[in-house]
Amino acid sequence: MDDIKLYAKSERDIDSLIHTTRLYSNDIGMSFGLEKCSRMVTKRGKVVRTEGIELPEGNIADIEDSYKYLGIPQANGNHEEAARKAATTKYLQRVRQVLRSQLNGKNKIRAINTYALPVIRYPAGVIGWPKEEIEATDIKTRKLLTMHGGFHPKSSTLRLYAKRKEGGRGLVSVSTTVQDETRNIHEYITKMAPTDSVLSEYLRQQKPKKEEEGEEPSWKDRLLHGMYHRQIAEVADIQKSYQWLDKAGLKDSTEALIMAAQEQALSTRSIEAGVYHTKQDPRCRLCKDAPETIQHITAGCKMLAGKAYMERHNKVAGIVYRNICAEYGLEVPRSKWETPPRVVENDRAKILWDFQIQTDKMVVANQPDIVVVDKQKKTAVVIDVAVPNDSNIRKKEHEKLEKYQGLREELERMWRVKVTVVPVVIGALGAVTPKLGEWLQQIPGTTSEISVQKSAVLGTAKILCRTLKLPGLW
Ligand SMILES: [Zn+2]
Structure with a gap:
């Protein structure tokens, strides 16, 4: 002491x-x-x-005037306000410092939770903290996030504070911090009071607190904010679908963009006309064929199919391709943007990229994204990649599987190898089918679900930015 x-x-x-x-x-x-x-x-x-x-x-x-004891100003009279003000100022200063840093999205949130919030946590249990002040500081925090491009102003606040593993951003609020700290100290006092006369007197003087606990509302139940979640809940592995939040290491602005897209928070023409009731023409600005929804822009517009979607698709397929090359000791294309050669081969394997295969019998599809022939094992894998709308992932997976059965039979007959068809399907906003992991394991080399998901999500972010002409910041 x-x-x-x-x-x-x-x-x-x-x-x-x-x-x-x-x-x-x-x-x-x-x-x-x-x-x-x-x-x-x-x-x-x-x-x-x-x-x-x-x-x-x-x-x-x-x-x-006053003196500091354990860092909190005190003396005769009320110095709590000064203590709160000092803590709040310091907290916001640290939040700004974190947001200006080069940390990725997840680490920025982590830094706010573990570096900025303790400034509030320390005095929180000891001095009273009016609800309005807590609320104001939380609002200010969200404003700062938005100003730095890390939070869309129409995005779900509840989701911002939900755990990353459950699809949230994982930020801890000032409100939760003060509540937790107050409760912890109260629990300690209650525990120690029977053996401590001062604490028991303190407890006696406390007014009984009314319990405010009720069912916590969830962003998942919200009409627009939770729509995506409810849609993919039926077709996707939910936990894996949000894995990018935990493991992809994206910038906070990319995280904010993808989440805003999932929450219908981005101003597409259809949202402007239907939700905000402006005079905007709700049809797609590019094709004029369909309402301009997030689903349409990210995976349904014919004007984007040829180039933008193709680019995203090839990035995902490219990841798988490079891993196969590495597995067989074949030269790996140097840059991510380089289109692989149609055929590469050594004495162990032969890999075809986007190659039209001549078959004796007519088949519905004969140009899959990748074909790998393992010459020693006498096996071949036919791989086809798709990045459809998230609610369509399962249907798409099934479609791909069916589509290449004819080719599979032909190849088995012509090449005398055992052939497997492997669909690699990932939702445009990251939804993962329950079987993706199993499919990836059937491909030679090691391709992780997260690498495929990250690539798809990044591709979609780029398409959204370009099409909606989003500025760098909201
Ligand atoms: Zn369109």
Whole structure:
């Protein structure tokens, strides 16, 4: 212990305590840091000016204004407001510092939770914190996030504060911080009170708190914000579908964009006309064929199919392709943007990229994205990639599987190898089919679900930015 605070009923008693402390300190070889000591005398609640107290080491003077004990300003009277203001200012300063940093989205949130919020947490349980102030600080935090491009203003606040594993951003609110801290201290006092007369007196004087617990609302139940979640819940592995939030290491602006797209928070023409009731023509600005919805822009517009969707598709297929090359010791295309050659081959394997295969019998599809022939094992894998609308992933997976059965039979007959058809399907906004992991395991080399998902989501983010002409910040 290096701080001590003494209380007594009268000026004579406090001086006696100070003397005892001084003597004891000398006995144990501790020096009295006089410059850090001060004394305050009050009579009927009013501070009385004194000459201080004279000790052999010097004078202990009166407290000027307030003093800090364990970092919290105090003295006679109400210094809680000052303490709250100081904590809030420092907290917001740290939030800004984090948001200006080069950290990725997940780490920025983490830094706010573990570096900025403790500034509030520390005094939170000790001093009262009015609800309005808590609310205002949370609003200010969200504004700062938005100003730095990390939170869409129409995005779900509930989801911002939900856990990443459950599809949220994982931010902790000031409100939760103050509540937790207050509850923790209260629990401690309740536990210790039976053996501590001061604590039990404190507890006796506390007004019974009304319990405000009820069912916490969830973003998943919200009409627009939760629509995506409810749609994919039927077809996707939910946990894996949100894995990109935890493992992809995306920038906060990309995270915010994808989430806003999932929550119908982005201003597409259809949303402007239907939800905000503007005079906007709800049809797609590119093709004019269909309502301009997020689903349409991310996976349904014929004007984007040829180039933008193709580019996204090839990036995903490229990841799989490169992993296969690495597995067989074949030269891996150097850059991500380089289109692989149609055929590469060594004595172990032959890999075809987007290659039209001549068959004796007519088949419905003969140009899959990738075909790998393992010459030693006498096996071949036919791989086809798709990045459809998230609610269509399962249907698409099934479609792909069916589509290549004819080719599979032909190849088995012509090449005398065992052929497997493997669909690699990932939703444009990240939805993962329950079987994706199994499919990927049937492909030579190691391709992780997260790498495929990250690539698809990044591709979609780019398409959204370009089509909706989104600025760098909201
Ligand atoms: Zn269109």
